[in-house]
Amino acid sequence: MKKHRVGIVNVTGYTGIELARLLIQHPGVVLTSVTGRSAAGNRLDAVLPHLIGTDLVIEAELGDVELAFSAMPHRESAPEVRHLLDRGIRVVDLSADFRLRDAAQYPAWYGFNHPEPQLLEQAVYGLTELHRDEIASARLVANPGCYPTGALLALAPAVKQGLINGHFIIDSKSGVSGAGRSLDLKAHYAEANEDVTAYALDGHRHLPEIVQELKQLRPQSSPAVTFVPHLVPMTRGILTTCYTPLHDELASSPRGKEKLRQIYLDFYKDEPFIKVVATPPHSKHTLGSNMCLIHPTIDTRTGRLVVVSCLDNLVKGAAGQAVQNMNLMLGLPETTGLEALAVWP
Numbered sequence: 455m456k457k458h459r460v461g462i463v464n465v466t467g468y469t470g471i472e473l474a475r476l477l478i479q480h481p482g483v484v485l486t487s488v489t490g491r492s493a494a495g496n497r498l499d500a501v502l503p504h505l506i507g508t509d510l511v512i513e514a515e516l517g518d519v520e521l522a523f524s525a526m527p528h529r530e531s532a533p534e535v536r537h538l539l540d541r542g543i544r545v546v547d548l549s550a551d552f553r554l555r556d557a558a559q560y561p562a563w564y565g566f567n568h569p570e571p572q573l574l575e576q577a578v579y580g581l582t583e584l585h586r587d588e589i590a591s592a593r594l595v596a597n598p599g600c601y602p603t604g605a606l607l608a609l610a611p612a613v614k615q616g617l618i619n620g621h622f623i624i625d626s627k628s629g630v631s632g633a634g635r636s637l638d639l640k641a642h643y644a645e646a647n648e649d650v651t652a653y654a655l656d657g658h659r660h661l662p663e664i665v666q667e668l669k670q671l672r673p674q675s676s677p678a679v680t681f682v683p684h685l686v687p688m689t690r691g692i693l694t695t696c697y698t699p700l701h702d703e704l705a706s707s708p709r710g711k712e713k714l715r716q717i718y719l720d721f722y723k724d725e726p727f728i729k730v731v732a733t734p735p736h737s738k739h740t741l742g743s744n745m746c747l748i749h750p751t752i753d754t755r756t757g758r759l760v761v762v763s764c765l766d767n768l769v770k771g772a773a774g775q776a777v778q779n780m781n782l783m784l785g786l787p788e789t790t791g792l793e794a795l796a797v798w799p
């Protein structure tokens with residue numbers, strides 16, 4: 455079988471590194487080119503010694519590939535993506551640069567005027583479970599943020615079924631790798647270890663992405679969302695708990711919890727990377743895997759839906775989902791190269 459040639463732009467960030475790990479082991483593609491800024495000219499396995507089995511050298515410019523992943527910081531990614539598309543290369547962009555439909559949102563949330571607004575229209579939001587068909591034929595896929603992936607997968611069945619009656623509270627806890635590899639005081643061991651804090655209470659950058667996609671799920675709605683992320687002392691993982699009032703009919707039904715669980719089981723029945731679980735999942739249950747675990751229940755005292763989801767921010771929250779999207783774009787079985795179970799403990 456002919457293998458597809460793929461590449462990674464910025465292989466030395468955490469998501470680029472995780473992409474390399476998945477793609478080197480992928481049976482349907484060959485990773486033929488990777489780029490990096492300060493590490494250009496070095497062998498990949500010298501810079502990242504866990505990547506055994508490759509003789510790739512990190513380049514300054516991406517070679518000739520069929521599909522590329524851009525794992526650049528936001529704002530820097532858009533011109534790179536434009537350049538790749540101009541070369542006829544299909545792209546999965548892991549940055550936020552093509553996730554928002556409306557270019558006017560970028561100055562407000564990201565502090566820059568979008569340099570390639572004409573590309574926003576053709577970018578497909580890469581939450582695989584919700585946009586599978588469009589992803590398969592896309593030239594440009596905007597891979598979702600790690601927090602939005604966990605929150606949207608947790609809420610999608612209830613929103614789509616019209617079970618919600620009001621605003622959403624989304625409370626997320628992320629491991630430190632979510633902040634990336636660049637040096638930052640808040641990620642220093644002595645400051646992050648044995649500490650938990652909330653941040654971005656005035657509005658995290660992932661909020662407009664969550665609102666945009668909730669609206670897509672139910673176009674007649676105007677979702678009011680309070681999203682509060684927290685940094686917790688673990689390397690990987692995101693645990694999200696969503697709270698939202700349910701319509702009385704389900705909230706007060708004697709078998710409400712069972713009915714709710716069945717709605718979630720039906721919604722995700724054919725999804726290889728979503729598991730609706732009977733007890734609250736632990737972030738560690740997804741460590742290193744492409745799974746998202748979801749536990750829906752009802753707080754019967756208040757009539758609220760409570761949904762807990764968890765995933766590995768670098769796998770289903772980034773590189774794993776990007777490979778899942780690549781599989782669709784290349785016509786490969788969606789699970790190829792992503793079957794590994796989580797690492798435990």
Ligand SMILES: NC(=O)c1ccc[n+]([C@@H]2O[C@H](COP(=O)([O-])OP(=O)(O)OC[C@H]3O[C@@H](n4cnc5c(N)ncnc54)[C@H](OP(=O)(O)O)[C@@H]3O)[C@@H](O)[C@H]2O)c1
Pocket residue numbers: 464466467468469470490491492493525526527528530548549550598599600631632633634635636767768771772
């Ligand atoms: N971390 C996550 O959990 C996660 C999840 C989903 C999406 N994302 C998104 O994925 C993208 C990559 O995130 P990440 O966490 O992998 O990043 P990261 O670990 O913070 O990336 C740091 C790397 O980026 C390089 N870099 C920084 N500025 C650059 C520039 N202007 N030009 C070229 N290289 C530059 C640095 O290379 P040098 O060594 O040359 O300085 C460094 O190797 C971001 O847009 C992020 O928002 C991240």
